[in-house]
Amino acid sequence: MSSQKTQQKVRKRRVFYIPGYDPIHPRRYRELYRKEGHLQSKISGYEIAVSARSGDGPYGWHVTSRQDGVDTETDVEVLVWSDIVRDSMARSIGATYLQLAQTAWIYISTGVLWRLMRLRKGPVIAALYPVGMLLFQLFIAVLAVWGVFAVLKIIAGWIALLPALVAAYVLLNWFRKIDNRLFAYYLMHDYAHSARYWGETSPEMRARLAEFKSLIAQALSSDADEVLVVGHSSGAHLGVSVLADLLRVQKNKGQGPTLSFLTLGQVVPMVSFLPKADQLRSDLSFLSKRTELTWIDVSAPGDGCAFALCDPVSVSGVAGPEKRWPLVLSAAFTQTLSPERRQELRWRFFRLHFQYLCAFDRPGDYDYFRITAGPETLSQRFDGRAPSRSRIDVSVSKYTSVAA
16 A cells, blocks of 8 residues: 555555435435536546446445546445435424534534634534524414414314414424525534534444445455545544554555545534544544555535535644645635536525535536546656645644543
């Protein structure tokens, strides 16, 4: 395993994609890759084709691409935890409001919320949105109770309270049914899942990460030229933990495929700033020093759901003198997307959060399909690149303890 193969072209690659908090079947990512890869190839002038992947293992697909005169074969596998996400979302309306209170208490009482606000306002506003929206829905339901009760009390007396409460429940249930447009419940479950153990990884997630580690370890013993792990959104901090665990025990370091790590639109501080996130902070510190991999972190200020250009190691307060990674780069939406395209996406916040996985009509150095299907390793592609001048790389977290 080595990141020093600066001349060898990648003919065969294994990609492991770790999604964020998403209950959707992984076929969504295959179709997104197929559609956006086709668009990008037309814009950038290379060839790319997606087909079904044969064999056992995680859900994935096979990619063949010809770029810069080189043919490259890539197997993309999705490391699925959507079942854990769905289980965490299977809560009643009342339980969700209790979850709201608990999550708000964790972030406010610990002072973490105020520290996060010193980084980027966008993701903090995104975190406060479900709180405000759910409280607004509750307020409307209370008004409904008052209105129905006031009208029916004249006829039925206090018995009118029963239909008034039924009306409130129906209204709250209707809000929940249209959450595919409001995203209040979805985001509330997301933040609650991150904060549930005050920064510790849940037992079911630890077991899943162990499975991920085993799969990546097997790939590092294959004949691939590069093994690339991609963590998007919440998948970024999961990738940190998986790779840190792997490198602590991995034998034959310096041999085998090049190991690369790409984090996109990361929200690491939402977890690493919490008081009991000692293990994650330890993993961040450990991974930042490794010579066995290349770690590139890409985000963009135009993505209001990510802690854009915030060095996840430094802002978490665990950057030591031997820190090498990550190299923090901007996807520069203002330059890589045309004004017309930016206008189309202006209010589509979730779509912008997925832009890293999509085509750019004015592509720059960052091109997801060149990175995942092209002939260069991640190290080769960004060799000599300086980090973004707009990055935030100072310690901000109140809690900086690490696991022993």
